[in-house]
Structures are given as C-alpha cells and as structure tokens.
Amino acid sequence: MTSRLLIGRVPVTWAARDQSEAATSFAGPEGAHFKQRSRPVTSVMSRGRRRGESDRPVAMEDLKNLRYLEAVIKEALRLFPSVPFYARTICEDCTIRGFKVPKGVNVLIVPYALHRDPEYFPEPEEFRPQRFFPEATNGRNPYAYIPFSAGLRNCIGQRFALMEEKVVLSTILRNFWIETNQKRDELGLVGELILRPQEGIWIQLKDRRQFLSE
Ligand code: HEM
Numbered sequence: 001m002t003s004r005l006l007i008g009r010v011p012v013t014w015a016a017r018d019q020s021e022a023a024t025s026f027a028g029p030e031g032a033h034f035k036q037r038s039r040p041v042t043s044v045m046s047r048g049r050r051r052g053e054s055d056r057p058v059a060m061e062d063l064k065n066l067r068y069l070e071a072v073i074k075e076a077l078r079l080f081p082s083v084p085f086y087a088r089t090i091c092e093d094c095t096i097r098g099f100k101v102p103k104g105v106n107v108l109i110v111p112y113a114l115h116r117d118p119e120y121f122p123e124p125e126e127f128r129p130q131r132f133f134p135e136a137t138n139g140r141n142p143y144a145y146i147p148f149s150a151g152l153r154n155c156i157g158q159r160f161a162l163m164e165e166k167v168v169l170s171t172i173l174r175n176f177w178i179e180t181n182q183k184r185d186e187l188g189l190v191g192e193l194i195l196r197p198q199e200g201i202w203i204q205l206k207d208r209r210q211f212l213s214e
Contacts, residue, residue, distance in 0.1 A: 019194055026077075026201070030072070063166050072169075079125075082194055090104065111146055148161075176206055177206045178204075180203045
C-alpha cells in the first residue's frame with residue numbers, strides 16, 4: 001500500500017468507528033426482539049465459553065465458537081447495513097439486468113434495498129439469523145449480501161468489525177438480558193453516510209444473575 005493510499009484510508013478508519021457502533025446497536029435489540037419469542041436464544045448468543053470461566057474476558061478462541069451470535073450480527077447488518085448506500089463510477093460499458101449502462105456513469109448501490117430482495121431473502125423484513133447458517137449461505141449469490149461492499153474497494157476492516165461486535169455483544173449478553181419495547185417502525189431510520197435511528201434505540205439491560213436467582 002502506498003503512503004498516499006494509507007493516508008487516504010485514515011479518515012475512513014475513523015468513520016469505521018461509527019459503522020461498527022451503529023451495527024452493534026442494531027444487532028443487540030434485534031436479538032432482543034427475537035429473544036422475546038424465545039428466551040433461551042439470548043443464552044445461546046452468549047454461549048461460547050467453557051464452564052467455570054464465565055467471568056474471564058472473551059478470548060480469540062471464543063470468537064470462533066460464537067457462531068450463532070455471528071449469524072445474529074450478519075442478519076442485523078442485512079436489515080440495517082451501517083453504510084446504507086455507496087457510489088461507484090462505471091469503468092466500461094456494461095449491461096445490468098437488460099439495461100445498458102455506459103462507461104462514466106455514476107451508480108448508487110443501495111444495500112438497504114438489495115438486502116431485501118425476496119429472491120435471496122424470503123420474507124425479507126423478518127429477522128432470521130438462520131439465513132446465515134452455512135447450509136443457507138451455500139450457493140447464495142455473493143453479491144446478494146454486501147454490507148461491507150465487494151470487489152477491489154471493499155471494506156478492509158470487515159473481519160475486525162465482526163470480531164469487535166462479537167466481543168462487545170457477548171460481553172453485554174453474558175451479564176444482561178436486552179429488552180426493548182420499541183418497534184422497528186418507531187426507529188425513525190435516517191440513511192445519511194451511516195444508517196442511524198434518529199431517536200436512538202431505547203433498551204433496558206437486566207442483570208442476568210439477578211434474573212436467574214428470581
Ligand atoms: C460494521 C462495521 C463496518 C461496516 C458495515 C463497513 C462497511 C464498509 C463499506 C460499505 C465500505 C465501502 C464504502 C464505499 O466504497 O463507499 C467500507 C470501506 C472501508 N472500510 Fe469499512 N465497514 C465497517 C467497519 C470498518 C472497520 C472497523 C474498519 C477499520 C478498522 C473499516 C475500514 C474501512 C476502509 C479503510 C474502507 C475503504 C476501503 C477502500 O476504499 O479501499 N471499516 N466499509
């Protein structure tokens with residue numbers, strides 16, 4: 001990587017802080033809605049540690065085992081891609097779904113809409129982490145799900161972002177149940193550079209140890 005390219009990426013890396021933060025805040029409450037239908041889901045989400053080690057900080061080894069949580073994070077990024085749209089300039093004449101697109105045209109890619117294509121995600125508004133189980137993703141068009149973009153200028157931080165989300169969410173979920181009364185249509189989503197809920201997401205954290213002793 002040249003130093004010019006590296007310098008160019010520094011502000012993007014700062015912006016990435018916001019992207020990860022937005023993604024994490026959507027994944028928790030969506031997991032919570034799911035949990036309302038099935039309480040044990042949250043304990044599955046927080047699983048991944050060996051018995052008797054529940055208080056130690058999450059380790060690299062644990063992250064690989066948090067497969068369900070990974071599916072929850074990916075499903076949240078499907079419905080609420082932190083970068084809801086991005087632009088590209090077409091470099092050569094091409095045809096997309098029968099439409100001729102000439103070289104030089106600027107196109108807007110909208111993962112927020114793309115991720116709701118029922119051909120790839122039946123009943124797209126439903127939050128279903130199972131869509132990201134290995135058996136479900138096998139054979140799916142890789143461009144049907146692009147929260148981190150794709151191709152040469154895709155996100156260089158995507159692996160880090162997933163790890164970061166797993167660390168934050170598993171740490172919260174180990175200690176708290178997340179609950180929310182807010183409905184999805186009350187979020188007041190605004191698609192600026194980063195997709196955000198205008199009024200924030202209102203959640204309640206309930207100490208799990210207290211809950212278990214009741
Ligand atoms: C959930 C979290 C994240 C999401 C959804 C995300 C998404 C994206 C997307 C969609 C792009 C392409 C934007 C465009 O082409 O206009 C991008 C680019 C980029 N991301 Fe991320 N990102 C995340 C986290 C991160 C993190 C944690 C880092 C760094 C540690 C990072 C670093 C970058 C960089 C440097 C680019 C520019 C790559 C290039 O232009 O060659 N991102 N990201």
